[in-house]
Amino acid sequence: MKVCRRETFNAAHRLYNPTFSDEKNEAIFGKCNNPNFHGHNYTLLVCLDGEIDPETGYVIDLKILSDIIEEEVKEPFDHRNLNLDCPEFADLIPTAENITLVIWNKLRQRLDEKYTIELTLWETERNSVYYNGK
Numbered sequence: 001m002k003v004c005r006r007e008t009f010n011a012a013h014r015l016y017n018p019t020f021s022d023e024k025n026e027a028i029f030g031k032c033n034n035p036n037f038h039g040h041n042y043t044l045l046v047c048l049d050g051e052i053d054p055e056t057g058y059v060i061d062l063k064i065l066s067d068i069i070e071e072e073v074k075e076p077f078d079h080r081n082l083n084l085d086c087p088e089f090a091d092l093i094p095t096a097e098n099i100t101l102v103i104w105n106k107l108r109q110r111l112d113e114k115y116t117i118e119l120t121l122w123e124t125e126r127n128s129v130y131y132n133g134k
């Protein structure tokens with residue numbers, strides 16, 4: 001059984017690798033390499049795969065999941081500049097892939113191991129990343 005919670009957050013970023021030349025950063029990251037940053041409206045779908053607890057009828061109380069996402073994702077990342085404000089990305093390029101990995105690791109520390117965590121992060125309406133720990 002899988003239960004899901006969808007959240008949104010807005011954040012700015014710049015994609016660049018400091019070891020690359022300006023030309024190479026421009027070639028690889030394009031518009032996302034804009035030196036003055038730019039924003040995305042991210043949508044995050046968090047799904048937990050697990051068994052129904054016969055005593056509650058829940059896989060997990062989604063209020064608990066919502067509170068964890070609030071603390072681990074929205075408070076640190078919403079309305080932030082990921083490169084400048086968030087130590088998680090001090091040495092990590094804030095691509096959708098790496099944002100998803102960071103969030104997955106944060107949630108993994110907060111949720112019982114009995115749950116499989118599946119994340120889908122949309123950076124735009126058309127581009128998304130999926131990660132389930134492997």
Ligand code: NI
Binds near residue numbers: 038
């Ligand atoms: Ni971007």
